Amino acid sequence: MRKKRTNDPEGMRRRVLDVAADSFQARGYHASSLGDLMAAAGVTGGALHHHFPTKKALALAVIDERVAAALLETWIAPVRAAPSAREGVRDVFEAVAAELEQQGYVRGCPLNNLAHELSLADDQFRAALASIFAGWRQAIADKVRDDQRTGGEGGTDPDRFAALTVAAYSGAMSMAKTAQDSGVLRECLRGLISLST
Amino acid sequence: MRKKRTNDPEGMRRRVLDVAADSFQARGYHASSLGDLMAAAGVTGGALHHHFPTKKALALAVIDERVAAALLETWIAPVRAAPSAREGVRDVFEAVAAELEQQGYVRGCPLNNLAHELSLADDQFRAALASIFAGWRQAIADKVRDDQRTGGEGGTDPDRFAALTVAAYSGAMSMAKTAQDSGVLRECLRGLISLST
DNA sequence: TCCAAAACAGGATGATCATCCTGTTTATAA
DNA sequence: TTATAAACAGGATGATCATCCTGTTTTGGA
Numbered sequence: 001m002r003k004k005r006t007n008d009p010e011g012m013r014r015r016v017l018d019v020a021a022d023s024f025q026a027r028g029y030h031a032s033s034l035g036d037l038m039a040a041a042g043v044t045g046g047a048l049h050h051h052f053p054t055k056k057a058l059a060l061a062v063i064d065e066r067v068a069a070a071l072l073e074t075w076i077a078p079v080r081a082a083p084s085a086r087e088g089v090r091d092v093f094e095a096v097a098a099e100l101e102q103q104g105y106v107r108g109c110p111l112n113n114l115a116h117e118l119s120l121a122d123d124q125f126r127a128a129l130a131s132i133f134a135g136w137r138q139a140i141a142d143k144v145r146d147d148q149r150t151g152g153e154g155g156t157d158p159d160r161f162a163a164l165t166v167a168a169y170s171g172a173m174s175m176a177k178t179a180q181d182s183g184v185l186r187e188c189l190r191g192l193i194s195l196s197t
Numbered sequence: 198m199r200k201k202r203t204n205d206p207e208g209m210r211r212r213v214l215d216v217a218a219d220s221f222q223a224r225g226y227h228a229s230s231l232g233d234l235m236a237a238a239g240v241t242g243g244a245l246h247h248h249f250p251t252k253k254a255l256a257l258a259v260i261d262e263r264v265a266a267a268l269l270e271t272w273i274a275p276v277r278a279a280p281s282a283r284e285g286v287r288d289v290f291e292a293v294a295a296e297l298e299q300q301g302y303v304r305g306c307p308l309n310n311l312a313h314e315l316s317l318a319d320d321q322f323r324a325a326l327a328s329i330f331a332g333w334r335q336a337i338a339d340k341v342r343d344d345q346r347t348g349g350e351g352g353t354d355p356d357r358f359a360a361l362t363v364a365a366y367s368g369a370m371s372m373a374k375t376a377q378d379s380g381v382l383r384e385c386l387r388g389l390i391s392l393s394t
Numbered sequence: 395t396c397c398a399a400a401a402c403a404g405g406a407t408g409a410t411c412a413t414c415c416t417g418t419t420t421a422t423a424a
Numbered sequence: 425t426t427a428t429a430a431a432c433a434g435g436a437t438g439a440t441c442a443t444c445c446t447g448t449t450t451t452g453g454a
Contacts, residue, residue, distance in 0.1 A: 171364030
């Protein structure tokens with residue numbers, strides 16, 4: 001019997017973060033036990049504790065590295081790349097709605113899920129989540145300002161539009177998750193569009 | 198030493214529900230231990246178990262009796278009593294914002310807080326919360342239809358307006374809670390109004 | 395008055411969970 | 425090669441928690 005082991009700190013860290021991000025979104029922070037995460041990731045207690053000394057440290061890493069990245073990928077980057085803020089917002093709503101429809105269930109927005117459970121519990125959690133919200137809003141507002149500089153988009157207040165968009169999306173996802181029906185997303189998008197044209 | 202005790206089933210049930218509703222909103226369902234609730238309500242384990250056999254039963258009672266009642270009081274009744282749907286919505290937003298400003302902190306919307314934590318965990322929770330959301334939207338949509346019947350309110354789609362309003366409010370409260378700043382509520386309200394006039 | 399059921403008391407129990415601790419193995423740099 | 429730290433293993437521990445159980449008191453009806 002040969003003994004073999006290959007140390008792979010980055011890979012192990014990544015696997016734990018993958019499993020934790022998934023479980024936190026599906027079951028929430030408190031309902032996700034470290035034992036479950038260890039089993040799901042195929043990681044021992046010692047390894048987990050080495051990379052993340054506490055559960056809180058793990059959650060902060062999930063927020064900083066996974067939740068922020070997910071928002072960048074599904075919202076911020078597409079809006080920046082879109083021809084206009086309004087078109088970008090519409091496309092993201094529709095893309096998310098389409099994805100939810102084909103997967104058949106709604107787990108909600110990772111940012112909102114964690115924000116509700118953690119922002120009152122711990123100020124470090126709160127601050128980390130708040131800064132992601134702020135970056136989200138700013139990306140949309142900046143895009144509106146860009147549109148205004150290059151001719152389009154009349155007198156829309158960029159910050160108001162951004163706040164309303166983020167709020168409408170977050171709230172729509174809340175309802176979609178609770179009803180397990182992504183139709184609300186499209187309904188809210190139509191409301192946003194029909195009001196602003 | 199005289200022994201005295203006055204049975205007060207309704208009062209005891211009410212006190213437990215008060216404490217539980219408060220704690221569920223402030224700390225969430227999982228982070229609220231029955232021991233804490235017992236201490237805060239001044240109730241023994243036997244009494245608690247007599248009125249609510251399980252923690253889940255307690256939470257369902259909180260949802261059905263307290264969360265639903267809170268929404269009726271702060272949203273549905275004011276909107277129904279308002280001269281128009283739009284004015285009702287605006288007044289509620291402003292009333293809530295004013296209340297949050299004077300109390301100095303934001304605990305979020307009880308319905309949304311519980312919806313995020315519980316709707317994926319248990320289908321009975323999910324269904325109870327979803328029906329409250331549905332009633333909320335319907336009350337607003339009905340008010341719009343009333344307005345249209347009595348002359349006002351042009352071609353606004355009642356269901357779209359209701360969905361957008363509830364989503365915007367829920368999402369704005371999410372952000373306000375995470376940022377601990379009620380300003381977002383007013384910002385979103387301005388966005389809603391400026392788009393719809 | 396008497397009795398059965400409801401209301402309440404308070405401790406027991408077993409399971410769960412996050413953290414910690416003591417080792418062992420692998421990588422790195424001198 | 426060797427020393428040192430990082431990476432990993434796996435069990436121990438103590439605390440917490442929801443539920444249950446046995447017993448006592450109160451209440452309302454017969």
